[in-house]
Amino acid sequence: MITLKGQSALISVSLLVSICFAQVFGKVDRANTNLSQIQISDYVIPFEQCTLIVAIPQKNNFNMLHQSPLRAPIILHTYNIKFGIIIETKFTMASRRNVFPHCWATFAILPEKDKNFVLHKKSRHFIDGPDFIQPFWPDQYFVWMTTIKTKIIQYLKSFRVNVFLNLLRNREIVIIELTQYGDELVTLTANKSMLEMHYHNIYHRSGITINMKPSEPWYTINCTTADCFSKLQIVGKNVSDLNKYFWDARGVYDSKINSIYHLRTIVNFSTLHTSWNGYHQVANMTTFNGFVRFWILQETFQYDVNKFTGFHSFPTVQSISSYPELKGFVFVHLDVQAFSYASCYQVKSTHSDTLNSLTSPFDWSTWIYLSISILGVIFILISLSKKFICTAAFLVVGICLESSVLGLLSIYNSKRYIVGLYTVVAVWAVMVGTLLSNFYKTSFTMEMIVPTTCTTLIKSIMDIDGIQVLMPVNLLDKNDLQVTNFEDEMRYRMFQNDILQHSMQLLDTKGGYKLLDAYIETAKYLINRIRVQYNISRDEILNGKGTFTWLYLGKSTRFNHSTSNDKCTIQPISYNDTSLLNSLSACDKIALMDTKENLAKILPFLNDNPDKIKYLQIDDDSFFTATRGWPSYVHRYFVTLGAIIASTFIFVPCAASLMSFFQPCMPPVLTSIMILNCEKWSRDADIGLATKLFLGIYEFYAGIVILGTVGIGVYVALLYPVEVKLLILVYIERKEMGIKPPTNSYHLYKYRVLQLISSYHDNTWCQPSVPITIGGIAAAETVSLYVLVTSHGRFPVLILLFFLIVALDGFLVIHSVCKIVAKPYAKSCNFIEFMKTRNSSKWVRYFMRSCRPSKFSMGDGTFFDRLTSFVLWQKCIDSLITLLLM
Incomplete structure (x- = not known):
């Protein structure tokens, strides 16, 4: 029981606590009144140019997302519905009217109040779960909106570097800190118009004092909705500059060398650049790709980068794949790798006996027709005189053999058919006795001079029952691993793993075509052979377990090398193994498989044997055909224009040359108005073949000169300086807009170089080149469009095709080249405006006052800007309308 005195004390304490809480909450409320509330929808607005994906908790309703003034739709879904695959497969193929480059923006509002929400490094559902698109897609922002920012940062620190890299890949992590304000989640800031984001720097390493640029693990970005996205891109570009410390070239170069930085302890760098044999030592210890990587990365050894985890590596030439690991990458095509076979199985010579040598000048159809003709002429001669049957046959055959048998005609005394008889004999003597016999002798003589040719009855190697294919051990290697330096167990496992992965990829392909269905059956056969041989169950193959899983490469397996050569259809070989020739020379059901280029070099060696065994190259394989290239991301607009100009150099002069040869009077061929006397376009001016050839060569040369002058002038004299100006502007912007403020302003002197x-x-x-060029392009575009619209039924197809090419080229120049030329002006204006808002020194302010935007003059007081292409196109359309109304 509490006494009265105790009750009084308890009431006093309660009043004191109540007063303290009231003061504290009063301060909080007064502090909150000085802060502004930023809604979640305000953070979505800067990313409206991207494909927006918002994941929300199941029991929350964020109606403010639907009320935001966004021009782009939002993909709004709750957790645990596994929409990630659907989003990345459907929305990447959707047509976009947005002129901005495509990007992804995923907003994950974390469900902290959910009982299943756990922050543990084994729980990665909120990073790489099925609710999100895969991290391999480029230009991807991953935004976490949470009220527990500190715990999230600690959660990210708990991962190892290599695991964290695999989780992020191309994602750029951004955290937005929320506050529970009543029933809503908002952000409290001092300025209502300012947003606050925290950008993650994956390249930050604490405690490292080598020659590495200093950085921070997180960068706070304060911005408005109008400039948030641009500031985010600037920070991302500056963070990406730190990637030079985190390059590696990991791979299996030798049985004892698994990293290119291991070569630092082996190679003598003091004599590497001075001795001719310095790089030979590196080349002997690495592959070709490994040597190229070492040659590129040798300057980074000064940073002692082997202490870091290599985030990035040089992509090797590999085959395009449908595996999920390659989704999102831009694949730069190199070539199509085709394979062939070399075998002596069922190879036969076309001149194996005397009969074949005698009959080889003609095919069997010719011999059959000749036999029928001989019998027909014999029957005609017999019908004229039935008494001399043998004489008629002797006469016909004698003429074929060029014998003097025409004296036998004296036996035909009847003058009734004498004219027809002599006519038949004369035709037969000329056509068969002279022309055909001489052609036969010529062909027979050539067959005796030309070396003997061989043929094979094999149409498809993979269709032969019981065939054994010998394949170089690293032929299908997609990871640039030199497996020839490993032990037999490792070599066979990696080799069969390549075949297994290729067959599994074909097995996932939808059939429906005869050839493809046959390849799918072959893939099933190979999978079953490998599965039975290595005692792997079907579930282990589908689940990625068993003998060939990379996780089990260092452990003991169920591999039995003693039975490998007897059961497997495809066997690995090495060209250093002398038993290869013994296996091939048996001419049994065995074939050597390699690339077409390698087999073309190997065949002369195989055919140079004392047993005169003939090996043939069989180019029938498309089962292992692969498209090779590099997974990368490149900007192609400058290269694309160069490819278009180069193709124009080839096709247009060739077309003009052909037109001048077949129709020399057809405009716009120069000969139609300069040299020839042409009355109509369809005439050829009565000129000979030699004159046409001369005119064709002349037109080709004239086209090359004209197009070369125009193309090189546009590509080199016009666009190349623009590209240099853009590079200078990017350099200045990165220095000035860097994460850390620059200690000096020497980089601003580059703007003088730009000027x-x-x-x-x-x-x-200079004057008047630009006005003449622009006027000529506008006039050519207008006239071409006018001819195509009004006279498409009057002119020949060749002339219409010419005007169509001119119209397309003019459209490309107006809407592409003019915009590229205007880029330095827009970029320099943005930089000057940015410098005006900075709190710079007095010298910098005076210097920037003297800086003017980079303009390219049009000659009449105007210059190229963003609207130049639209204005020029509008003038062309206005002129076209004027011509149509006249």
Whole structure:
């Protein structure tokens, strides 16, 4: 029981606690009144140019997302519905009217109140779960919106570097800290118009004091909705500059060398650059790709980068794949790798006996027709005189053999058919006795001079029952692993793993075609052979377990090398093994498989044998055909224009040359108005073949000169300086807009170089070159469109095709080249405006006042800007409408 005195004390304490809480909450409320509330929808607005994906907890309803002034739709879903695969497969193929480059923006509002929400390094559902698109897609922002920012940061630190890299890949992590305000989640900031984001730097390493640029693990970005995305891109570009410390070239170069930085302890760098044999030592210890990587990365050894985990590596030439690991990458095509076979199985010579040598000048159809003709002429001669049957046959055969048998005609005394008889004999003597016999002798003589040719009855190697294919051990290696340096067990496992993976990839392909269905059956056969041989169950193959899993490479397996050569259809071989020739020379059901280029070099060696065994190259394989290239991301607009100009150099002069040869009077061929006397376009001016050949060569040369002058002038004299100006601007922006403020302003002197290049660019295209060029393009575009619209039924197809090419080229120049030329002006204007808002020194402010935007003059006081292409196109359309109304 509490006494009265105790009750009084308890009431006093309660009042004191109540007063303290009231003061504290009063301060909090007063503090909150000074802060502004930022809604979640405000953070979505900067990413409206991207494909927006918002994942929300199941029991929350965020109606403010639907009320936001967004021009782009939002993919809104709750957790645990596994929409990631559907989003990445459907929305990447959707047509977009957005002119901005495509990007992904995933907003994950974490369900902290959910009882199943656990932050543990084994729980990765909120990073790489099925609710999100895969991390391999480029230009992907992954935004966490949470009220427990500190715990999230600690959660990310708990992962090992290599595991964290595999989780992120191309994702750029951003955290937005939320606050529970009543029933809503908001962000409290001092300025209502400012947003606050925290950008993660994956390249930050604490405690490292080598020659590495200092950085922070997280960067806070304060921005408005209008400039948030641009600031986020600037921070991302500056963070990406730190990647030079984190390059590696991991791979199996030798049985004892598994990293290129292991070569630092072996190679003598003091004599590497001075001795001719310095790089030979590296080349002997690595592969070709490994040597190229070492040659590129040798300058990074000064940073002692072997202490870091290599985030990035050089992609090797590999085959395009449908595996999920390659989704999202841009595949740069190199070539199509085709394979062939070399075998002496069922190879036969076309001149194996005397009869074949005598009959080889003609095919069997010719011999059959000749026999029928001989019998027909014999029957005709017999019908004229039935008494001399043998004489008629002797006469016909004698004429074929060029014998003097025409004296036998004296036996035909009847003058009734004498004219027809002599006519038949004369035709037969000329056609068969002279022409055909001489052709036969010529062909027979050539067959005796030309070496004997061989043929094979095999149409498809993989269709032969019981065939054994010998394949180089690293032929299908997609990872640039030199498996020839391993032990037999490792070599066979990796070799059969390549075949297994290729067959599994074909097995997932939808059939429906005869050839493809046959390949699928072959893939099933190979999988079953490998599965039975290595005692692997079907579930182990489908689940990635068993003998050939990379996780089990260092453990003992169920491999039995003693039975491998007897049961497996495809066997690995090495060209250093002398038993290869013994196996092939048996001419049994055995074939050597390699690339077409390698077999073309190996065949002369195989055919140079004392037993005169003939090996043939069989180019029938498309089962292992692969498209090779590099998974990478490149900007192609400059290369694309170069490819278009190069193709124009080839096709247009060839078309003009052919037109001048077949229709020399057809415009726009120059000969139609300069040299020839042409009355109509369809005439050829009565000129000979030699004159047509001369005119064709002349037109080709004239087309090359004209297009070369115009193309090189546009590509080199016009676009190349633009590219240099853009590179200078990017350099200055990265220095000035870096994460850390620059300690000096020497980089701003580069803007003077930019101004000099702009002046030289304008001086090169002095008056009146730019107005003439623009006017000529506009006139050519207008006239071409006018002819195509009004006279498409009057002119020949060749002339219409010419005007169509001119119209397309003009459209490309107006809407592509003009925009590229205007880029330095827009970029320099943005940089100057940015410098005006900075709190710079007095010298910098005076310097920037003297800086003017980089302009490219059009000659009449105007210059190229973003609207130039639209204005020029509008003038072309206005001129076209004027011509149509006249």
